[in-house]
Amino acid sequence: MIRILTLAWLVWLEMLRRKDVYVLFILLAAFLATLMALNLFGLGQVVSYLKEIGLLLAWVCSWILAVSISTRQLPQEERQGTIFPLLAKPVSRVEVLLGKWLGAWIVAGAATLVFYALLALVVVMRGGAFGGVVLAQAWLLHLGLLGIITALGIAFSTRLNADAASVLTYVATLAAWLVLPRVPDLVLTARGAGQTGLMVIYYALPHLELFDLRHRLVYGWPPASSAVVLWILVYGLLMTAVFLTLGWLAYRNKRFTRGAML
Amino acid sequence: MSNAIDIQDLVVEFPGTGGTVRALQGLSLSVAQGQVYGFLGPNGAGKTTTMHVLLGFIGATAGVARLFGEDVRRTIARRRIGYLPEHPDTYRFLTGRELLLMAGRLFGLPRAARNARAAELLALVGLETAADRRLATYSRGMLQRIGLAQALVNDPDLVILDEPASGFDPLGRIRIREIITALRERGKTVFFSSHELSEVERVCDRVGILAAGRLVAEGRVAELVKAGKPAVAGAPAVAGGPAVAGESLEQYFIRMVS
Numbered sequence: 001m002i003r004i005l006t007l008a009w010l011v012w013l014e015m016l017r018r019k020d021v022y023v024l025f026i027l028l029a030a031f032l033a034t035l036m037a038l039n040l041f042g043l044g045q046v047v048s049y050l051k052e053i054g055l056l057l058a059w060v061c062s063w064i065l066a067v068s069i070s071t072r073q074l075p076q077e078e079r080q081g082t083i084f085p086l087l088a089k090p091v092s093r094v095e096v097l098l099g100k101w102l103g104a105w106i107v108a109g110a111a112t113l114v115f116y117a118l119l120a121l122v123v124v125m126r127g128g129a130f131g132g133v134v135l136a137q138a139w140l141l142h143l144g145l146l147g148i149i150t151a152l153g154i155a156f157s158t159r160l161n162a163d164a165a166s167v168l169t170y171v172a173t174l175a176a177w178l179v180l181p182r183v184p185d186l187v188l189t190a191r192g193a194g195q196t197g198l199m200v201i202y203y204a205l206p207h208l209e210l211f212d213l214r215h216r217l218v219y220g221w222p223p224a225s226s227a228v229v230l231w232i233l234v235y236g237l238l239m240t241a242v243f244l245t246l247g248w249l250a251y252r253n254k255r256f257t258r259g260a261m262l
Numbered sequence: 263m264s265n266a267i268d269i270q271d272l273v274v275e276f277p278g279t280g281g282t283v284r285a286l287q288g289l290s291l292s293v294a295q296g297q298v299y300g301f302l303g304p305n306g307a308g309k310t311t312t313m314h315v316l317l318g319f320i321g322a323t324a325g326v327a328r329l330f331g332e333d334v335r336r337t338i339a340r341r342r343i344g345y346l347p348e349h350p351d352t353y354r355f356l357t358g359r360e361l362l363l364m365a366g367r368l369f370g371l372p373r374a375a376r377n378a379r380a381a382e383l384l385a386l387v388g389l390e391t392a393a394d395r396r397l398a399t400y401s402r403g404m405l406q407r408i409g410l411a412q413a414l415v416n417d418p419d420l421v422i423l424d425e426p427a428s429g430f431d432p433l434g435r436i437r438i439r440e441i442i443t444a445l446r447e448r449g450k451t452v453f454f455s456s457h458e459l460s461e462v463e464r465v466c467d468r469v470g471i472l473a474a475g476r477l478v479a480e481g482r483v484a485e486l487v488k489a490g491k492p493a494v495a496g497a498p499a500v501a502g503g504p505a506v507a508g509e510s511l512e513q514y515f516i517r518m519v520s
Contacts, residue, residue: 002367002370003367003368006368009364010353010356010364013356014353014355017355018355080351081349081351082351082352082353083319084317084319084345084347084351085345085346085347085365085409085412086368087318087319088340088343088347088422089365089416090337090338090340090341090368090369090370091368092337253321255276255321256320257276257311257319257320
């Protein structure tokens, strides 16, 4: 476990020192400040409008951050050659994979917490409020979602370079987010193998929409049932484990040669 | 007592554009504990590939490789070794001290031992004053030195060095030689590749010469140059002409690999 934590700490430290994450914070703060200053279509005074746009921005920012961090970890180790002294130590490949995933997940989760805090601050400044329990549930489920996205990014990056892995992760998560909820409608019109194929896709891909509590936050609905939140988190954990296992299967016998890195 | 390194009939193949490329063709060698072993060969002979198999970076197509009797594919085999790669790439956002502390953590050293070991190694490689500077600001020679320090963090019984002198100035090379000698005096095994044959001649107990993925000569330096012939059964006869009395290791090496 100490080796996994050490590798996660390395990811965390790199993010802090490379300062990429600060760019996102500044961007989000700038967007929120603009939202506060403008009064487009007379909606500037409506706090729910601010909440909706702010949450969407927080989601998009955390999505970009999760994909970009997770997909670059393993290819970067190979490109820079740091994988060699690392694997020469008693560190197994599964530990490398888990350490990198954990680090990416923690960084994305911590950044999301800051995004939520910034948004809550802006909403309070405009005289609105978030339900504390709903906000905590939303963040927890968001963490579950980030676990899946970072695991998918890590899995793709075991065999692909960072650019290819990030494009695939963006496409896969967007498809899961936007297309998957529409699959049941398509199943009704499909026949035979096509119908079976759609059903397989529906159950095999992660249902990211389950992790979305934004409407509860925006419209001030009551908290979701704790049991439901727990089940969704278990589902998230399961999907994360599936993607990490697939990543490990691709990574465990990978050959690392200096020539291939350059 | 098991050998530090045992390699038997090792074959490594890579897929190439014109078919399969055989980097190692049935390599067998052993390095006893406490020896300093020089692993020589021209570029592309298979030295780095051999080291990469020993360290588990690549799997062998056929054959067996063991470190202290443990199959190299097992993580436990790497507990007693230290490794300095040819290109000392490292995490540029860390400081020299942080790199050593991180390496200590990966070996499971307790905090106090980690701190003490980091300070000791920084002094050994002459980087005390640069210890808290980011590695991004280090010169190539300094990176090589910190790379060597991280290879020694667990006080390894076997140190594998890939071209250790390549980034050093003459003073740095002398320091490397002193460190290798000190390791030998403490009963450690050193397995290193180098193109600096004069260095090899000075510090090695034994050398092995690799050409086109095969071991073509092996033995004590003095014996090899004196005999002037292959010391490996089945190796091709010396191609570069008859043995010359009193030839240097460099002359012998050129005849063996030409």
